[in-house]
Amino acid sequence: MDKIGIIGIGNIGAAITESLIDSDKEIIISNRSKGVLQKYRKYKNVEIAESNAKLAQEAKYIIVCVKPINYPLIASEIYDYLNEDSVIISIAAGYTMNKLEEIYPNRKYVMSMSNTPALVKEAMSAICPNDKVSKEETDDILEIFSYFGKVAKLPEDNFAAFTAICGSLPTYIYMFIEAASDAAVKNGMKRKDSYEYIAQTVKGSAELLLKTKDHPAKLKDDVTSPAGTSIEGLKSLENHGFRAAIMDAIDAVSDKYRKM
Ligand SMILES: NC(=O)c1ccc[n+]([C@@H]2O[C@H](COP(=O)([O-])OP(=O)(O)OC[C@H]3O[C@@H](n4cnc5c(N)ncnc54)[C@H](OP(=O)(O)O)[C@@H]3O)[C@@H](O)[C@H]2O)c1
Structure with missing residues (x-):
């Protein structure tokens, strides 16, 4: 070359x-x-x-x-x-x-x-x-x-969409990690440990999706056992408009990009 x-x-x-x-x-x-x-x-x-x-x-x-x-x-x-x-x-x-x-x-x-x-x-x-x-x-x-x-x-x-889902997305992932860590600290875990555990979980979840190429909904369903813990958190996220908040953020970046 x-x-x-x-x-x-x-x-x-x-x-x-x-x-x-x-x-x-x-x-x-x-x-x-x-x-x-x-x-x-x-x-x-x-x-x-x-x-x-x-x-x-x-x-x-x-x-x-x-x-x-x-x-x-x-x-x-x-x-x-x-x-x-x-x-x-x-x-x-x-x-x-x-x-x-x-x-x-x-x-x-x-x-x-x-x-x-x-x-x-x-x-x-x-x-x-x-x-x-x-x-x-x-x-x-x-x-x-x-x-x-x-x-x-x-x-x-x-x-425009690529900038939102790849250029800007790390920002939201770090915000998500920070918020999850705050809650872990509130529940008695050491801050430093929680960052490591959450980051590895984010990395591992992404690897699983990339390797299996399964639909994200299937991988989500695999974690949520009947009357289990994960489904409780999932309901709370739905109550707080988690999906809509993410869609709005990606949409906002795409709009901003088109106006630049
Ligand atoms: N969204 C993202 O995550 C992302 C990802 C990839 C790329 N980018 C883009 O990458 C670009 C660089 O970002 P960065 O964070 O790497 O910036 P940065 O750390 O500020 O680096 C810019 C470099 O350019 C040098 N520079 C400025 N004027 C110059 C000139 N006339 N001739 C030669 N060198 C000059 C600066 O030199 P000095 O040492 O003298 O200051 C500095 O080392 C930006 O356009 C950014 O939008 C962003």
């Missing part, structure tokens, strides 16, 4: 860089403040670029890992240095195909969305290449994203 460039070595850029270091791909990185780049000097497959423009000259795939507000500045710095076949990969929420066309006119670019589990190589990501990106290039990009989790190729009109 051709060289991969990463601009912005913050939370996500560092996670992507570290996944690619492990994959042995040739990478080149740049960042506004130079200090964070030093620790990558020891890796044979990592080159430190002296500027974003230099990175743009060297890399075929350029993943832009800066905050959305800095996207136009990066585009103005690199546009004139791109090669004919360069592919720019945006990971910024709200950078739609139209907005990417505005800052990278007539170029190959990819809109994408990922989530913070990328930090432990367990992201769920989606990519949407424009029509200038070839099948081979798309396959390369799917491979790049697979080094830090799972990835799907989706049409742009799925990105």
